[in-house]
Amino acid sequence: MCKVAHILVLFVLTSPATRALDNGLALKPTMGWLHWERFMCNTDCDNDPDNCISERLFMQMADVMVKEGWKEAGYEYICIDDCWPSTHRDAQGRLQADPKRFPGGIKKLADYVHSKGLKLGIYADVGKYTCAGYPGSLGYYETDAQTFADWDVDLLKFDGCYMDWTLLGEGYINMSKALNKTGRSILYSCEWPLYEWPHRQPNYTAIRETCNHWRNFNDVYDSWSSLKSILDWTASHQDVIAPSAGPGGWNDPDMLVIGNFGLSHDQQESQMALWTIMAAPLLMSNDLRNICPRSKELLQNQHIIDISQDPLGKQGYLSAKVFSFEVWERPLSKNRLAIAVLNKQEIGSPRGFAIRAVPGWKICNPQCNVTQILPQYKEMGVQTPQSKMMVSINPSGTALLTVTPISSDFKMQKLHWQDMSISRKHSTIL
Numbered sequence: 001m002c003k004v005a006h007i008l009v010l011f012v013l014t015s016p017a018t019r020a021l022d023n024g025l026a027l028k029p030t031m032g033w034l035h036w037e038r039f040m041c042n043t044d045c046d047n048d049p050d051n052c053i054s055e056r057l058f059m060q061m062a063d064v065m066v067k068e069g070w071k072e073a074g075y076e077y078i079c080i081d082d083c084w085p086s087t088h089r090d091a092q093g094r095l096q097a098d099p100k101r102f103p104g105g106i107k108k109l110a111d112y113v114h115s116k117g118l119k120l121g122i123y124a125d126v127g128k129y130t131c132a133g134y135p136g137s138l139g140y141y142e143t144d145a146q147t148f149a150d151w152d153v154d155l156l157k158f159d160g161c162y163m164d165w166t167l168l169g170e171g172y173i174n175m176s177k178a179l180n181k182t183g184r185s186i187l188y189s190c191e192w193p194l195y196e197w198p199h200r201q202p203n204y205t206a207i208r209e210t211c212n213h214w215r216n217f218n219d220v221y222d223s224w225s226s227l228k229s230i231l232d233w234t235a236s237h238q239d240v241i242a243p244s245a246g247p248g249g250w251n252d253p254d255m256l257v258i259g260n261f262g263l264s265h266d267q268q269e270s271q272m273a274l275w276t277i278m279a280a281p282l283l284m285s286n287d288l289r290n291i292c293p294r295s296k297e298l299l300q301n302q303h304i305i306d307i308s309q310d311p312l313g314k315q316g317y318l319s320a321k322v323f324s325f326e327v328w329e330r331p332l333s334k335n336r337l338a339i340a341v342l343n344k345q346e347i348g349s350p351r352g353f354a355i356r357a358v359p360g361w362k363i364c365n366p367q368c369n370v371t372q373i374l375p376q377y378k379e380m381g382v383q384t385p386q387s388k389m390m391v392s393i394n395p396s397g398t399a400l401l402t403v404t405p406i407s408s409d410f411k412m413q414k415l416h417w418q419d420m421s422i423s424r425k426h427s428t429i430l
């Protein structure tokens with residue numbers, strides 16, 4: 001009897017020379033905080049003043065971001081999601097903040113956030129209404145772009161509810177142009193492909209020219225099953241979506257929910273490792289005023305953030321499924337490789353994985369230097385192609401490592417890895 005292992009065969013592709021939105025932003029995956037998953041549409045400031053969507057929440061979060069090392073770790077944008085506006089536009093047709101919950105207005109909030117050295121994000125919708133039913137921007141793209149610029153906003157998350165799907169592209173492109181026309185650099189976060197996928201395969205060349213990042217799939221929930229569905233969707237569409245990621249534009253698998261209620265610590269490590277491999281924006285949605293020290297340490301882990309922000313700017317991909325392990329790999333600058341091995345056998349004890357089984361291990365020739373980052377930082381030292389090195393991974397946990405080739409023929413490895421792209425074909429061997 002032979003055991004069956006699925007190995008996804010990698011084909012070397014040259015990256016398509018797709019242009020990114022030319023606004024000088026998101027050259028590395030965006031890092032920050034976004035209110036939605038944790039605070040949703042809580043507008044009840046009478047009964048829940050600490051958690052309702054109000055200027056107070058964002059000011060407190062900004063304070064904590066500076067005081068508790070978040071800003072220093074790289075988290076920069078503090079982002080408002082849905083449910084901030086008044087239900088009516090003003091007499092000039094402009095969006096306005098809910099006067100009770102944002103008595104100072106958005107401009108004053110932006111000034112406050114800027115005074116802390118951070119940036120402010122806001123939310124609107126390409127269609128007639130936002131997803132929660134507040135006024136949408138359809139028919140008001142130029143007005144709303146100018147309003148956000150006048151308020152000194154730094155990022156716009158533009159949702160796709162209440163929009164005729166055949167007009168999604170036009171709407172997102174028109175808003176992109178309207179933002180450009182204001183002359184203010186505003187990072188543009190889209191949901192165009194998410195709303196187009198149910199009807200047809202979106203045009204990622206056009207999306208990359210229009211947006212700085214784009215949501216493809218369902219909202220993240222505070223659960224392991226939600227994270228798995230996002231990873232599965234990403235893996236099964238990686239041929240289409242991964243090549244469109246690079247400096248200036250990124251696939252967005254939605255927020256980091258680390259530090260909330262639904263994930264074990266191993267699962268939190270899995271989200272941090274795999275979002276990093278996917279070159280995803282790292283937008284946390286949690287309560288930074290009250291977060292457990294281990295989650296904080298994980299989110300601020302500089303070794304992981306260095307991989308996220310790697311200057312090569314390539315998105316990683318699922319490269320193999322072996323004995324209920326998933327191997328994900330991300331090419332890094334200087335011919336290095338990041339490897340995440342996820343243990344998907346959700347029963348039993350920690351299991352060992354032989355690192356030489358990773359498809360990309362071939363860069364370890366004649367030698368390489370391996371550093372394990374998760375679950376613990378460990379310098380594994382110099383290894384060879386025949387390495388016996390094992391990593392031990394808990395059920396639903398992930399080991400994250402970097403591999404640095406040590407080579408006498410630097411040039412040849414460069415040739416091999418530089419244009420390394422994504423798997424093209426699945427095949428079963430063994």
Ligand SMILES: *[C@@H]1O[C@H](CO)[C@@H](O)[C@H](O)[C@H]1NC(C)=O
Binds near residue numbers: 022179180185186
């Ligand atoms: C607007 O677009 C032009 C051309 O693509 C670009 O050079 C310019 O920097 C953009 N301006 C802003 C504010 O994004």
Ligand SMILES: *[C@@H]1O[C@H](CO)[C@@H](O)[C@H](O)[C@H]1NC(C)=O
Binds near residue numbers: 167
């Ligand atoms: C986009 O702009 C074009 C040109 O102004 C206009 O004809 C079209 O109706 C706009 N589409 C949407 C959805 O706003």
Ligand SMILES: *[C@@H]1O[C@H](CO)[C@@H](O)[C@H](O)[C@H]1NC(C)=O
Binds near residue numbers: 203205206209
């Ligand atoms: C996708 O968009 C690009 C850029 O806007 C365009 O040149 C190309 O023709 C589009 N492809 C398809 C299949 O529509």
Ligand SMILES: *[C@@H]1O[C@H](CO)[C@@H](O)[C@H](O)[C@H]1NC(C)=O
Binds near residue numbers: 369370371381382
């Ligand atoms: C291996 O990597 C570690 C961590 O970056 C470093 O401290 C060590 O000097 C490296 N060893 C070699 C032989 O390059």
